[in-house]
Amino acid sequence: MSKAAKAAKNIPAEALQRVEIQDMVAEGKCLVKLNGLVIFVSGVAPGDIVDLRISRAQKRFVEAVPTHFHQYSSLRETPFCQHFGVCGGCKWQHIRYDAQLRYKQQQVEDQLTRIGKVALPEIPQILPSPSRQYYRNKLEYTFSDNGWLTTEQINNDTQTYERNVLGFHTPGRFDKIIDVEHCWLQPEPSNEIRLFIRDYARAHDLRFGNMVKQVGNLRNLIIRTAQSSTQGSGQLMVLLQCYLPHPSIEPLLDAVQAKFPQITSLNYVLNNKGNETFHDLEVVNYRGLPYIEEEMEGLRFRVGPKSFYQTNSAGAYNLYKIARDFAQIQPTDVVYDLYTGAGTIANFVARGAAKVVGVEYVEQAVADARVNSEINGITNTEFVAGDMKDMLTEDFTAHHGRPDLIITDPPRAGMHEDVVQRLLALRCPRLVYISCNPATQARDLELLDPAYHVTRVQPVDMFPHTHHVENVVLLELR
Structure with missing residues (x-):
């Protein structure tokens, strides 16, 4: 014990x-x-x-x-979603937004000092999200033939409940899906499309998937909406994921397109793997274009079914402006953008630099990054695919030039220690570290502390009603 x-x-x-x-x-x-x-x-x-x-x-x-x-606490407010407490998302709906921001700020400060143990400048107030509802440009829903029942539903022996559902996971359970009537995360027609597909599948006896038994056919639904694009406002992508080929897929997609002619990219993918990742699988563009477009400051960014793009478009713009402000890029600067994804940050800052070199593990993302430079007429970017810890060698810097500035935006796990050691060896004058996980960011800051000191910090809220927080740090060479 x-x-x-x-x-x-x-x-x-x-x-x-x-x-x-x-x-x-x-x-x-x-x-x-x-x-x-x-x-x-x-x-x-x-x-x-x-x-x-x-x-x-x-x-x-x-x-x-x-x-x-x-x-009850004075910090409480009434949750706006009928699924609060059962759905695994938006767990802070019961807490006032000003209190959410205060605790997120405290989380950043505590983790940087307790884990990172580095000297910090005064940290300004966290930047709130431009929107608190309907702020996401992407949602993923899961089909299940064994929908989750609440305790109240189980105890209600006078009513029978539909078990074929299309919705979200319950907290901590990959196999338990709740039916969702209305989600407050993505603007319409997201809910309308999901409910139409669910009801069509029920009415036509299409087989909803079972994640445990790996049976059924309908597996996953992804809806993406272009929210930041002036010219692309209203662009809409739907991706249906099925286990196996089936004659019912095309009639379903035809019905969706007929009901929602505003869909500009309709796609499907066949995936009978043990997980829902499909980056290694072919996505079939059934109707329309194979992408939608987001926009920032006149720059267009193509977002395909496999592309990564920050899910809070307006919040991402705020985040990138802060990173650019911290960077203070000069016209002669060589900039490395590590974990560049689809090159959003690289292209966003390229106007002010001599050259930007983006490095990313996912080859498809690198291809997207190159396209994003091309369609915007940006000619001073280079993108390279490879494992970050293997890329930043002397040969790499000799070929691409030694960086005057490094921007790094790693996944939640933070940077591999080998990457940190290479950054220490490079002795780049300035590092801008963007993180979606202040705990792993703090760990990396401690490793960088012998050569760098933190001169600016700015927390950013990208995900209202959740505990997640983004943080931007500027490090300068000692």
Whole structure:
């Protein structure tokens, strides 16, 4: 038995009654400390007074769930979504937006100081998201022939519920999908398209997939909307993912196109793998163009079914402007854009630089980046595909030129330690580090600390009603 489990066992039952929730911590959970025991609680807000039940014990902490609320926090507000608490998304809807921003700012500051242990400048207030609802340009829905039932539905023996559903995962469960009537994340016609496809499939007895048994045919639905493009406003992509070829696919797609003629890119992909990733599979462009376009400051960015593009278009514009401001690019600068994706940042900053070199692991993304330079008439970019830790060699810098500025925007796992060591060896004068995970960013900042000091920090909210936060840091050579 772990130390935390022993401590939890010795807590008298009355100590878990009328407990005041103390703080918000990482991953969106709340914190309570009782007799030196750390308790993480989900579904509550700081200031709530609740009864708790220990649900799980780890080595150094335990997890608990509220069983009764005696008093609600002043930080609370009424969730706007009918699926709140059952759906795995938007877990902070019950907390006022100003409080969400405060806790995200605190998360950045705590992790940079506690994990990174580096000296920090004064951190300005977090930049809020331009929109708090309908801010996403992409959503993914999952088909299931065994839809999740709530406790209330299970206990209601007077009604039969449809189990063929098209919706989102429940928290922590890859195989449990809830039916969704209205999602507040993506503007219409996203909900209308999803509901039409769900109802059409039910009416025509199409087989909804089963993720556990890997049976059925309808697997996944992706809807992308161009939100930042002036000329491309209203561009709309639909991608249907099926397990195997089937005669029902084309009639379904025809019905979707007839119902929603505004769809500008209609696609499908066949995927019978054990997971839903399809970057290695052929996507069939059934109708329209094989892409939609986003826009920033007159630059067009083609977004295909396999392309990465920040899901909050307006928020991404704010994020990239901050990165560009931190960078202070000079006309003679050679810029490296690491983890460039489809070259969005590289092309966004290219106007001010002598040359921008983008490096990315995914070859399809590199192809997209080159197209994005071409359609915008940008001629001072180069894009290279390869594993980052193997790319930044002396031969690489000899060929492309030593960088005056490096912009790095790695995935949530942060940068591989070999990449960090190569950055230390390069001794580039300025680094701009964009991160969607301040914890791994802080770890990397500590590794970079012998050669670099942090001179500017700016948190950015890209995902309202979630615990996720973006952070931009400027590092300068000591």
